Amino acid sequence: MSTDQPRQPGGHPTGGRYAGHSRDAPAESLAAPAWPALEWEEHTWVPAAQQGVRADRDTGNVRYRAAIMPPIAGLDPRPSAEALAAADDASRALTAFDAELGARVNNFAPVLLRSEAASSSQIENLTASARAIFSAELGAKTGRNAEQIAANTRSMQAAIDLSREITPEAIRQMHAVLMAGQPRHAPGEWRTEAVWIGTRTDTPVGAEYVAPHHTRIEAGIDDLAEFAGRTDVPALVAVALAHAQFETIHPFTDGNGRTGRALAQSMLRHYGVTRSVAVPVSAGLLADVNGYHQALTAYRAGDIDPIVLSFANASLRAVANARQLVEDIDQIRAGWDERFSARRDSNAWKLLDILTHRPVLDAASAARELGVKAPNIYPPLKALTEAKIVQSKAEHQLGPFYRSDEVLTAIDDFAARAGRREAR
Template identity: 65%
Template sequence: MSNATPRWPALEWESRSWQPTAGFGRGRYKASVPPLIAARSPLPSPEAAEAATTAANALSRFDAELGHRVAAFAPVLLRSEAASSSQIENLTASARAIFSAELGAKGSRNAELIASNTQSLHAALDLSTAISDDAIREMHRILMAAQPRHTPGEWRDQAVWIGTRTDSPIGAEFVAPDHSRIPTLISDLVAFARRQDLAPLIAVAVAHAQFETIHPFSDGNGRTGRALAQAMLRHRGVTQNVAVPVSAGLLADVEGYHRALTDYREGDVSPVVLAFANASIRAVSNARQLITDIDEIQQSWEARLTARRSSNAWKLLNIIARRPVLDAVTAAEELGIQRPNAYPPLQALVDAGILTAKTEHNLGPFWLSTEILGAIDAFAARAGRREQPR
């Protein structure tokens, strides 16, 4: 915890009874009782507050810079945020596996989960105009749709905790609030998230930390909480066009991110505000590099493709920059043509060395841009590279 005087109420605790289903190991444990925050105003350290302002401005500038290029890069950045948020939870997959999973490939369970996270982020942005209890449940419902044992879209009805034991919260490092408190705590959090009088990135960081403390679902809380952060950035107008992959910035110091959440629970908001500010700056730098890499790849394509300019092969170039794995159905839909007519332009790009045809898990041929996939994987590698101490 930092040396600054805490300006935020720390968690309180209540004794709860543990009744295991097997009948053994009964006892009592301490469950957290988070403060209500709707009417509270966080006061981070001057350093954290300044960093939050700088980072919010950087996010807004980057979002505005994309301008007319949003259609080309918003999908790639959204998927990058989904992959990075999932990687924080130790769910990793290659760009190829993720894009293939979106087309129905079943070769990677992690890729399928990350594809679901992408859909959840889409929902978060769509729901950002009216942040609500229902919107949060909908984000979770989409995220966990393939995992019904975690009751997608429903508040948990059981204890959850952080600790070495998986069968009992007794002696756990942290136990989330009792499930009976969740509706009140979430409604209070939503009221805080809707406020317009707080600096946006400070509000986002604090709301995220409060959400993670409440831990309202049996699983998927981290990814849902970071989707909520994206919704708040859109709601406050910090971003208007794209989901800047802030989770990619958090990946540079996951341990620091988790320590910041602990500090928040002890009554200090500064570390989590700094974590989000620093992550935002890193994310913008990394995303700019990704866009530069994709631009250079597209320029090289123009020198390689010799088909006539009116050919659908040229139209496909912009499509594969944002969807670097295609099947014939998707290519036809994107081009607005019949499926048989998609094969000639796809083959033209294969002949030019721009696409590679592969069979994916008995689904028939997929067409891949190994160059774009490589650029996205390089983005992920940079995001996961912890900064060295200076």
């Protein structure tokens, strides 16, 4: 972590090149708008192991540069006509897809939410199969990655639940849910140490990017929340810029990327772009992760077009991919109707609908979904197993799990498509 005293006071001018962004600025100053680039200030690097009265002498007074993020709550973002049109097209596509699901939203909202969480996690190199993720949600020990992706699903759901108002406390809660069980990363608490992006983990000196000093976080997040509450900025433009500003602030010691993409989902719901489902925009970003990271770098240099275009293109890719997933699951469900024979009043038919969005079940979760007592769930589960619609496997100390390999494959195929770069 760094010492608390910057060499330079920092601060952001209200005139000069910043004046063109103020909503209260004179018309003539708006002729050549430009988004403010980061400024920088120096700090002394003191490793945690060397803190104390001899710290400055022991470290040789090593200096590093940390970012100063500009406040954005009062700025007028002016993306290019191309970026603005792309954002508008993407917003319409997201809204149309959300509406298309209609009465079937209960069947698809859960699987799309998990797909978004898995894709967001994959951007951070956390990967697991759909089977491992769904099994982890039931308590199976399928691997650390699957457990973290399951936690990300809960964080995404929290983000949507908290979308009525974007506040600093809501952001903290998203992170608290994501990082529950990882106390060394202080779930839901702003960091009190330096964080950076670079090849070295032991020092920020020479890092590619060092986030703002922790004393700037609270004011920065307050400003971000104020920007997120505005109604005069096109929705997807606001989402992209708020996300980029959040990643610039990097307010937590870990989980910033996943929390920032959960924030994006919260804002999409807040603005009414989506009303029922979490369209997996992160799956669209996966197709060009390098471009996404470069767009964040461009944002910090004062160019907002790349991040707006990145979110717009990601949204369009996500809608196309999600439509394919819905079509695949619909075909699987129709195939079950042809293959399965049982009394029409059997609970097994209801379980078929549940399996389309919960492709891994145990007896307890299946009983909860159907609203029946646990002993009554075994006959329909047995019928589906005998029809080879589900496969049963005993999990260590947890009893049998029942899974639909067909639906799990469709979800894994979605993830594979998300990670493929389109040919140009």
